[in-house]
Amino acid sequence: MSRQSNRTTESKKMNSELFTLTYGALVTQLCKDYENDEEVNKQLDKMGYNIGVRLIEDFLARSSVGRCHDFRETADVIAKVAFKMYLGITPSVTNWSPAGDEFSLILESNPLVDFVELPDNHSTLVYSNLLCGVLRGALEMVQMAVDVRFAQDTLRGDNVTEIRMKFIKRIEENLPAGDE
Amino acid sequence: MLRNRKIEMTVHNLYIFDRNGTCLHYSEWNRKKQAGISKEEEYKLMYGMLFSIRSFVSKMSPLDMKDGFLAFQTSRYKLHYYETPTGVKIVMNTDLGVPNCRDVLHQIYSTLYVEYIVKNPLCALGETLQSELFSSRLESFIRALPFFSARAG
Numbered sequence: 079m080s081r082q083s084n085r086t087t088e089s090k091k092m093n094s095e096l097f098t099l100t101y102g103a104l105v106t107q108l109c110k111d112y113e114n115d116e117e118v119n120k121q122l123d124k125m126g127y128n129i130g131v132r133l134i135e136d137f138l139a140r141s142s143v144g145r146c147h148d149f150r151e152t153a154d155v156i157a158k159v160a161f162k163m164y165l166g167i168t169p170s171v172t173n174w175s176p177a178g179d180e181f182s183l184i185l186e187s188n189p190l191v192d193f194v195e196l197p198d199n200h201s202t203l204v205y206s207n208l209l210c211g212v213l214r215g216a217l218e219m220v221q222m223a224v225d226v227r228f229a230q231d232t233l234r235g236d237n238v239t240e241i242r243m244k245f246i247k248r249i250e251e252n253l254p255a256g257d258e
Numbered sequence: 259m260l261r262n263r264k265i266e267m268t269v270h271n272l273y274i275f276d277r278n279g280t281c282l283h284y285s286e287w288n289r290k291k292q293a294g295i296s297k298e299e300e301y302k303l304m305y306g307m308l309f310s311i312r313s314f315v316s317k318m319s320p321l322d323m324k325d326g327f328l329a330f331q332t333s334r335y336k337l338h339y340y341e342t343p344t345g346v347k348i349v350m351n352t353d354l355g356v357p358n359c360r361d362v363l364h365q366i367y368s369t370l371y372v373e374y375i376v377k378n379p380l381c382a383l384g385e386t387l388q389s390e391l392f393s394s395r396l397e398s399f400i401r402a403l404p405f406f407s408a409r410a411g
Binding site: 131132134135136138139140144145219220221251253254 | 277278279280302305306309342343344345346367368369371372373376377379383
């Protein structure tokens with residue numbers, strides 16, 4: 079088990095078709111393995127979550143971003159730094175709720191769906207649902223419970239892809255039980 | 259040699275905790291005196307102290323807090339503390355001559371913990387680290403620090 083030692087924090091170039099096709103193969107396999115779209119959506123979310131809880135550490139290690147002061151700052155960091163770093167796109171942040179606890183990320187393009195067209199028998203499949211899980215997992219690690227879902231999706235005929243994020247609560251850190 | 263003339267600087271030991279207070283890693287180099295309790299108790303004591311001092315420091319702060327708790331020192335040693343927004347906590351005890359260690363601790367996090375543990379999908383998170391690769395890299399990283407000296411007491 080040898081690892082290369084000349085690691086850098088710069089992002090390495092990778093073939094984007096391979097990335098897109100790999101994700102496609104994963105979704106396809108899930109569709110074969112599970113009975114219905116709902117279950118596939120759930121699995122994608124779960125996988126995303128597991129990626130998110132690790133990806134956030136990589137994100138913090140690479141970027142010089144510290145703790146955010148409010149949800150607006152979090153939204154900006156997600157859109158301008160995180161999406162840019164990992165997917166090469168910069169979604170716009172819009173549709174803030176009056177209370178400032180909910181916003182939308184509008185994706186002009188979504189690299190995950192480059193070659194995809196949803197067949198009729200998968201009308202309820204949320205193809206890119208992995209992204210929701212990633213966001214949820216990553217934010218949970220920085221003490222933010224959020225609800226993330228796709229509000230619009232170009233795969234279903236919408237004009238844009240919209241991810242809706244809602245702040246639920248701040249997770250308080252507790253001293254492990256049984257300690258004095 | 260020149261560096262032996264003055265008081266030698268050294269690193270005593272290092273703890274890494276996760277957000278739940280689990281001690282992920284412990285190693286020591288020049289620790290002449292043990293705490294006299296089991297390692298598990300020692301980790302708990304250390305984590306409990308960190309937890310309390312963090313909340314104390316932020317409660318008592320007369321100004322807006324920025325980085326929070328960074329270090330404390332006694333007449334014999336200095337405890338350096340670094341915490342990530344995800345709650346990973348790195349604690350390093352050194353002797354008094356060692357300057358601010360935030361960069362060093364951040365490097366341990368970003369170039370060792372994240373690279374060899376977090377990015378390795380087969381490494382479980384939240385339990386004591388088993389990775390020998392990580393331990394050996396950490397060992398050589400610490401030994402290569404300018405203020406590490408094996409002979410100091």
